[in-house]
Amino acid sequence: MSDKKKVLVFRELPDDQLARLIAVHDVTVANPRIAAQKAAFDAALPGAQGLIGSSYPIDSAVLARAPKLEVVSSVSVGVDNYELAALHARGILLCHTPGVLTETVADTVFALLMATSRRVVELANLVREGRWNKNIGPELFGRDVHGKTLGILGFGRIGQALARRAALGFGMPVLYHARRPVDLAAQAPELAGRAQHASFADLLARSDIVVAMLPLSESTRGLMNADAFAQMKPGSIFINGGRGATVREDALLAALDSGHLHAAGLDVFATEPLPLDSPLRTHPRVTALPHIGSATHETRHGMAVLATSNLLQALAGERPAATYDTGAGA
Numbered sequence: 001m002s003d004k005k006k007v008l009v010f011r012e013l014p015d016d017q018l019a020r021l022i023a024v025h026d027v028t029v030a031n032p033r034i035a036a037q038k039a040a041f042d043a044a045l046p047g048a049q050g051l052i053g054s055s056y057p058i059d060s061a062v063l064a065r066a067p068k069l070e071v072v073s074s075v076s077v078g079v080d081n082y083e084l085a086a087l088h089a090r091g092i093l094l095c096h097t098p099g100v101l102t103e104t105v106a107d108t109v110f111a112l113l114m115a116t117s118r119r120v121v122e123l124a125n126l127v128r129e130g131r132w133n134k135n136i137g138p139e140l141f142g143r144d145v146h147g148k149t150l151g152i153l154g155f156g157r158i159g160q161a162l163a164r165r166a167a168l169g170f171g172m173p174v175l176y177h178a179r180r181p182v183d184l185a186a187q188a189p190e191l192a193g194r195a196q197h198a199s200f201a202d203l204l205a206r207s208d209i210v211v212a213m214l215p216l217s218e219s220t221r222g223l224m225n226a227d228a229f230a231q232m233k234p235g236s237i238f239i240n241g242g243r244g245a246t247v248r249e250d251a252l253l254a255a256l257d258s259g260h261l262h263a264a265g266l267d268v269f270a271t272e273p274l275p276l277d278s279p280l281r282t283h284p285r286v287t288a289l290p291h292i293g294s295a296t297h298e299t300r301h302g303m304a305v306l307a308t309s310n311l312l313q314a315l316a317g318e319r320p321a322a323t324y325d326t327g328a329g330a
Protein backbone atom coordinates (compact mmCIF):
# COMPACT_ATOMS: atom_id res chain seq x y z
CA MET A 1 0.00 0.00 0.00
CA SER A 2 1.28 3.48 -0.87
CA ASP A 3 2.23 5.81 2.00
CA LYS A 4 1.41 8.78 -0.20
CA LYS A 5 -0.94 11.21 1.49
CA LYS A 6 -2.89 14.11 0.09
CA VAL A 7 -1.33 17.46 0.97
CA LEU A 8 -2.94 20.81 0.29
CA VAL A 9 -0.51 23.76 0.18
CA PHE A 10 -2.68 26.81 0.85
CA ARG A 11 0.02 29.45 0.54
CA GLU A 12 2.95 29.26 -1.86
CA LEU A 13 6.07 27.48 -0.59
CA PRO A 14 9.61 27.96 -1.93
CA ASP A 15 10.37 25.52 -4.77
CA ASP A 16 12.87 23.46 -2.78
CA GLN A 17 10.36 22.85 0.01
CA LEU A 18 7.54 22.09 -2.39
CA ALA A 19 9.87 19.55 -4.02
CA ARG A 20 10.38 17.81 -0.65
CA LEU A 21 6.61 17.38 -0.35
CA ILE A 22 6.08 16.29 -3.96
CA ALA A 23 8.80 13.65 -3.60
CA VAL A 24 6.72 11.87 -0.97
CA HIS A 25 3.08 12.93 -1.26
CA ASP A 26 0.28 13.84 -3.61
CA VAL A 27 0.38 17.65 -3.50
CA THR A 28 -2.11 20.33 -4.58
CA VAL A 29 -1.13 23.98 -4.40
CA ALA A 30 -4.13 26.29 -4.12
CA ASN A 31 -4.28 29.58 -2.26
CA PRO A 32 -7.91 30.35 -1.35
CA ARG A 33 -7.10 34.06 -1.04
CA ILE A 34 -6.42 34.15 -4.78
CA ALA A 35 -9.81 34.13 -6.54
CA ALA A 36 -8.56 31.98 -9.43
CA GLN A 37 -7.34 29.27 -7.01
CA LYS A 38 -10.31 29.15 -4.62
CA ALA A 39 -12.16 26.44 -6.53
CA ALA A 40 -9.07 24.19 -6.54
CA PHE A 41 -8.70 24.73 -2.78
CA ASP A 42 -12.35 23.82 -2.22
CA ALA A 43 -11.98 20.73 -4.41
CA ALA A 44 -8.83 19.48 -2.64
CA LEU A 45 -10.01 20.14 0.93
CA PRO A 46 -12.28 17.08 1.36
CA GLY A 47 -9.42 14.67 0.55
CA ALA A 48 -6.63 16.56 2.32
CA GLN A 49 -4.77 14.74 5.08
CA GLY A 50 -2.23 17.52 5.55
CA LEU A 51 -2.50 21.28 5.17
CA ILE A 52 0.45 23.67 5.01
CA GLY A 53 0.37 27.45 4.67
CA SER A 54 -0.41 30.65 6.52
CA SER A 55 -2.53 33.81 6.61
CA TYR A 56 -5.86 32.06 6.03
CA PRO A 57 -8.36 31.24 8.77
CA ILE A 58 -8.69 27.52 9.31
CA ASP A 59 -11.89 27.60 11.34
CA SER A 60 -14.59 25.06 12.11
CA ALA A 61 -16.32 25.73 8.78
CA VAL A 62 -13.13 24.87 6.88
CA LEU A 63 -12.45 21.88 9.13
CA ALA A 64 -15.97 20.56 8.56
CA ARG A 65 -15.09 20.31 4.87
CA ALA A 66 -11.86 18.41 5.63
CA PRO A 67 -12.99 15.12 7.19
CA LYS A 68 -9.68 13.33 6.53
CA LEU A 69 -7.40 15.99 7.98
CA GLU A 70 -4.62 14.74 10.28
CA VAL A 71 -2.26 17.69 10.53
CA VAL A 72 -2.11 21.43 9.86
CA SER A 73 1.37 22.89 9.52
CA SER A 74 1.41 26.66 9.81
CA VAL A 75 4.23 28.68 8.28
CA SER A 76 4.00 31.11 11.18
CA VAL A 77 4.66 31.18 14.88
CA GLY A 78 1.31 32.82 15.66
CA VAL A 79 -1.66 30.44 15.66
CA ASP A 80 -4.55 32.91 15.85
CA ASN A 81 -5.75 31.87 12.38
CA TYR A 82 -6.60 28.41 13.67
CA GLU A 83 -9.66 27.44 15.68
CA LEU A 84 -7.76 25.63 18.40
CA ALA A 85 -10.75 24.06 20.16
CA ALA A 86 -12.06 22.63 16.89
CA LEU A 87 -8.65 21.17 16.01
CA HIS A 88 -8.34 19.73 19.50
CA ALA A 89 -11.81 18.19 19.39
CA ARG A 90 -10.93 16.43 16.13
CA GLY A 91 -7.46 15.37 17.32
CA ILE A 92 -5.84 17.23 14.42
CA LEU A 93 -2.21 18.08 15.09
CA LEU A 94 -1.17 21.75 14.75
CA CYS A 95 2.46 22.61 14.00
CA HIS A 96 4.04 26.07 13.81
CA THR A 97 7.46 27.74 13.43
CA PRO A 98 8.81 29.09 16.72
CA GLY A 99 12.48 29.99 17.11
CA VAL A 100 13.50 30.43 13.47
CA LEU A 101 12.01 33.94 13.24
CA THR A 102 12.86 35.28 16.70
CA GLU A 103 15.85 37.48 15.88
CA THR A 104 14.37 38.75 12.61
CA VAL A 105 11.12 39.88 14.20
CA ALA A 106 13.09 41.54 17.01
CA ASP A 107 15.12 43.39 14.34
CA THR A 108 11.91 44.63 12.69
CA VAL A 109 10.44 45.82 15.95
CA PHE A 110 13.67 47.58 16.86
CA ALA A 111 13.60 49.28 13.47
CA LEU A 112 10.13 50.64 14.30
CA LEU A 113 11.40 51.80 17.66
CA MET A 114 14.24 53.71 16.00
CA ALA A 115 12.07 55.01 13.16
CA THR A 116 9.40 56.42 15.46
CA SER A 117 11.84 57.93 17.95
CA ARG A 118 14.15 59.49 15.36
CA ARG A 119 11.43 60.28 12.78
CA VAL A 120 13.38 58.33 10.18
CA VAL A 121 10.63 57.92 7.56
CA GLU A 122 9.34 61.48 7.88
CA LEU A 123 12.83 62.98 7.54
CA ALA A 124 13.86 60.64 4.73
CA ASN A 125 10.74 61.77 2.86
CA LEU A 126 11.73 65.40 3.41
CA VAL A 127 15.01 64.71 1.59
CA ARG A 128 13.35 62.60 -1.11
CA GLU A 129 10.74 65.26 -1.83
CA GLY A 130 13.31 68.07 -2.18
CA ARG A 131 12.18 69.87 0.99
CA TRP A 132 15.66 69.85 2.63
CA ASN A 133 16.43 73.47 1.88
CA LYS A 134 17.80 74.52 5.29
CA ASN A 135 19.18 72.90 8.43
CA ILE A 136 16.35 71.28 10.30
CA GLY A 137 15.23 72.95 13.54
CA PRO A 138 13.80 71.69 16.82
CA GLU A 139 10.38 71.17 15.26
CA LEU A 140 11.87 68.20 13.40
CA PHE A 141 14.22 66.89 16.09
CA GLY A 142 13.72 63.32 17.27
CA ARG A 143 14.05 61.71 20.67
CA ASP A 144 16.89 59.64 22.08
CA VAL A 145 16.42 55.90 22.23
CA HIS A 146 19.48 54.97 24.30
CA GLY A 147 18.87 55.16 28.01
CA LYS A 148 15.07 55.33 27.70
CA THR A 149 12.88 52.87 29.60
CA LEU A 150 11.44 50.18 27.36
CA GLY A 151 8.30 48.31 28.44
CA ILE A 152 7.61 44.99 26.71
CA LEU A 153 4.17 43.39 26.90
CA GLY A 154 4.66 39.67 26.35
CA PHE A 155 8.04 38.21 27.16
CA GLY A 156 8.42 35.11 25.03
CA ARG A 157 11.36 34.45 22.73
CA ILE A 158 10.82 37.59 20.65
CA GLY A 159 10.22 39.85 23.66
CA GLN A 160 13.47 38.60 25.18
CA ALA A 161 15.37 39.12 21.91
CA LEU A 162 14.09 42.69 21.86
CA ALA A 163 15.14 43.15 25.49
CA ARG A 164 18.68 42.01 24.62
CA ARG A 165 18.95 44.59 21.85
CA ALA A 166 17.62 47.33 24.13
CA ALA A 167 19.49 46.49 27.33
CA LEU A 168 22.83 45.31 25.94
CA GLY A 169 23.02 47.50 22.84
CA PHE A 170 21.28 50.71 23.88
CA GLY A 171 21.64 50.77 27.66
CA MET A 172 17.88 50.83 28.11
CA PRO A 173 16.30 49.76 31.38
CA VAL A 174 13.71 47.10 30.44
CA LEU A 175 10.40 46.36 32.12
CA TYR A 176 8.33 43.42 30.97
CA HIS A 177 4.89 42.14 31.70
CA ALA A 178 4.07 38.47 31.31
CA ARG A 179 1.66 36.10 33.03
CA ARG A 180 4.52 34.94 35.23
CA PRO A 181 7.95 36.47 35.89
CA VAL A 182 10.64 34.76 33.82
CA ASP A 183 13.51 33.09 35.69
CA LEU A 184 16.11 35.21 33.91
CA ALA A 185 19.08 33.77 35.80
CA ALA A 186 18.22 30.36 34.32
CA GLN A 187 16.66 31.25 30.96
CA ALA A 188 18.36 34.48 29.85
CA PRO A 189 21.25 35.24 32.23
CA GLU A 190 22.44 38.13 30.05
CA LEU A 191 19.21 39.94 31.02
CA ALA A 192 19.38 39.21 34.74
CA GLY A 193 19.45 42.54 36.58
CA ARG A 194 18.68 44.36 33.32
CA ALA A 195 15.01 43.43 32.79
CA GLN A 196 12.39 43.51 35.51
CA HIS A 197 8.91 42.10 35.73
CA ALA A 198 6.23 44.76 36.27
CA SER A 199 2.48 44.80 36.56
CA PHE A 200 0.59 45.93 33.45
CA ALA A 201 -0.26 49.28 35.06
CA ASP A 202 3.25 49.86 36.38
CA LEU A 203 4.83 49.10 33.01
CA LEU A 204 2.50 51.52 31.20
CA ALA A 205 3.14 54.26 33.74
CA ARG A 206 6.94 53.97 33.76
CA SER A 207 7.91 53.22 30.14
CA ASP A 208 9.02 55.79 27.56
CA ILE A 209 8.39 53.26 24.83
CA VAL A 210 5.82 50.46 25.16
CA VAL A 211 6.12 47.52 22.78
CA ALA A 212 3.29 44.99 22.49
CA MET A 213 4.52 41.52 21.47
CA LEU A 214 1.33 39.74 22.46
CA PRO A 215 -0.24 36.71 20.85
CA LEU A 216 -3.94 37.11 20.09
CA SER A 217 -6.20 35.31 22.53
CA GLU A 218 -9.44 36.11 24.30
CA SER A 219 -7.42 37.60 27.17
CA THR A 220 -5.32 39.90 24.95
CA ARG A 221 -7.95 41.00 22.39
CA GLY A 222 -8.38 44.77 22.74
CA LEU A 223 -6.05 44.86 25.77
CA MET A 224 -4.52 48.15 24.61
CA ASN A 225 -7.69 50.21 24.89
CA ALA A 226 -8.43 53.83 25.81
CA ASP A 227 -7.83 53.12 29.48
CA ALA A 228 -4.46 51.50 28.79
CA PHE A 229 -3.29 54.31 26.51
CA ALA A 230 -4.36 56.86 29.17
CA GLN A 231 -2.08 55.08 31.64
CA MET A 232 0.96 55.51 29.37
CA LYS A 233 3.36 58.38 30.07
CA PRO A 234 2.47 61.63 28.27
CA GLY A 235 4.67 61.89 25.18
CA SER A 236 5.50 58.18 25.08
CA ILE A 237 5.68 55.91 22.04
CA PHE A 238 3.66 52.78 21.32
CA ILE A 239 4.86 49.96 19.05
CA ASN A 240 2.92 46.86 18.04
CA GLY A 241 4.83 43.87 16.64
CA GLY A 242 2.49 41.13 17.88
CA ARG A 243 -1.08 40.99 16.64
CA GLY A 244 -3.22 43.92 15.49
CA ALA A 245 -6.40 42.96 17.31
CA THR A 246 -4.69 43.29 20.70
CA VAL A 247 -5.03 47.04 20.12
CA ARG A 248 -8.19 49.14 19.89
CA GLU A 249 -7.14 51.18 16.88
CA ASP A 250 -9.77 53.87 17.53
CA ALA A 251 -8.33 54.36 21.02
CA LEU A 252 -4.78 54.52 19.66
CA LEU A 253 -5.78 57.18 17.14
CA ALA A 254 -7.51 59.20 19.85
CA ALA A 255 -4.42 59.01 22.07
CA LEU A 256 -2.24 60.22 19.17
CA ASP A 257 -4.63 62.98 18.13
CA SER A 258 -4.98 64.34 21.67
CA GLY A 259 -1.18 64.60 21.83
CA HIS A 260 -1.02 62.19 24.76
CA LEU A 261 1.09 59.74 22.73
CA HIS A 262 4.00 61.05 20.69
CA ALA A 263 4.04 58.38 17.98
CA ALA A 264 3.16 54.82 17.07
CA GLY A 265 4.99 52.18 15.06
CA LEU A 266 2.82 49.36 13.78
CA ASP A 267 3.67 46.18 11.89
CA VAL A 268 0.29 44.55 12.52
CA PHE A 269 -3.31 45.69 12.24
CA ALA A 270 -6.78 44.51 13.19
CA THR A 271 -7.52 44.05 9.47
CA GLU A 272 -4.72 43.09 7.08
CA PRO A 273 -3.96 44.31 4.50
CA LEU A 274 -4.72 47.66 6.13
CA PRO A 275 -7.88 49.10 4.52
CA LEU A 276 -7.24 52.12 2.31
CA ASP A 277 -9.58 54.25 4.41
CA SER A 278 -7.79 53.50 7.70
CA PRO A 279 -6.57 56.79 9.26
CA LEU A 280 -3.52 54.84 10.49
CA ARG A 281 -2.25 54.58 6.91
CA THR A 282 -1.54 58.29 6.52
CA HIS A 283 -1.36 59.55 10.10
CA PRO A 284 1.69 61.84 10.36
CA ARG A 285 2.87 60.26 13.60
CA VAL A 286 2.32 56.62 12.64
CA THR A 287 5.00 54.52 11.01
CA ALA A 288 3.11 51.63 9.45
CA LEU A 289 4.66 48.49 7.95
CA PRO A 290 2.86 45.75 5.98
CA HIS A 291 3.31 42.92 8.56
CA ILE A 292 6.95 42.25 7.70
CA GLY A 293 8.14 41.03 11.10
CA SER A 294 9.67 37.84 9.72
CA ALA A 295 9.91 38.90 6.07
CA THR A 296 13.56 38.40 5.15
CA HIS A 297 14.74 35.89 2.54
CA GLU A 298 16.65 33.88 5.13
CA THR A 299 13.95 33.74 7.76
CA ARG A 300 10.97 33.11 5.48
CA HIS A 301 12.93 30.24 3.96
CA GLY A 302 13.82 28.92 7.42
CA MET A 303 10.15 29.03 8.38
CA ALA A 304 9.18 27.12 5.23
CA VAL A 305 11.85 24.46 5.95
CA LEU A 306 10.61 23.97 9.51
CA ALA A 307 6.94 23.90 8.49
CA THR A 308 7.66 21.39 5.72
CA SER A 309 9.67 19.18 8.08
CA ASN A 310 6.86 19.38 10.65
CA LEU A 311 4.33 18.23 8.05
CA LEU A 312 6.49 15.41 6.69
CA GLN A 313 7.23 14.15 10.20
CA ALA A 314 3.57 14.26 11.23
CA LEU A 315 2.37 12.45 8.09
CA ALA A 316 5.05 9.80 8.65
CA GLY A 317 3.68 9.19 12.14
CA GLU A 318 6.70 10.79 13.80
CA ARG A 319 6.63 13.54 16.41
CA PRO A 320 7.17 16.87 14.59
CA ALA A 321 9.84 19.27 15.81
CA ALA A 322 7.39 22.07 16.65
CA THR A 323 3.82 21.28 17.64
CA TYR A 324 1.38 23.66 19.30
CA ASP A 325 -0.67 22.42 22.22
CA THR A 326 -4.23 23.06 21.01
CA GLY A 327 -5.63 21.84 24.32
CA ALA A 328 -3.81 24.41 26.44
CA GLY A 329 -6.63 26.98 26.14
CA ALA A 330 -6.33 30.61 25.09
Ligand code: DGY
Binding pocket: 075, 076, 077, 078, 079, 101, 291, 292, 293, 294, 295
Ligand atom coordinates in the same frame (compact mmCIF):
# COMPACT_ATOMS: atom_id res chain seq x y z
C1 DGY B 1 4.11 34.84 12.58
O1 DGY B 1 4.87 33.94 12.24
O2 DGY B 1 3.16 34.64 13.33
C2 DGY B 1 4.40 36.20 12.07
O3 DGY B 1 3.44 37.11 12.43
C3 DGY B 1 4.53 36.14 10.56
O4 DGY B 1 5.27 37.22 10.14
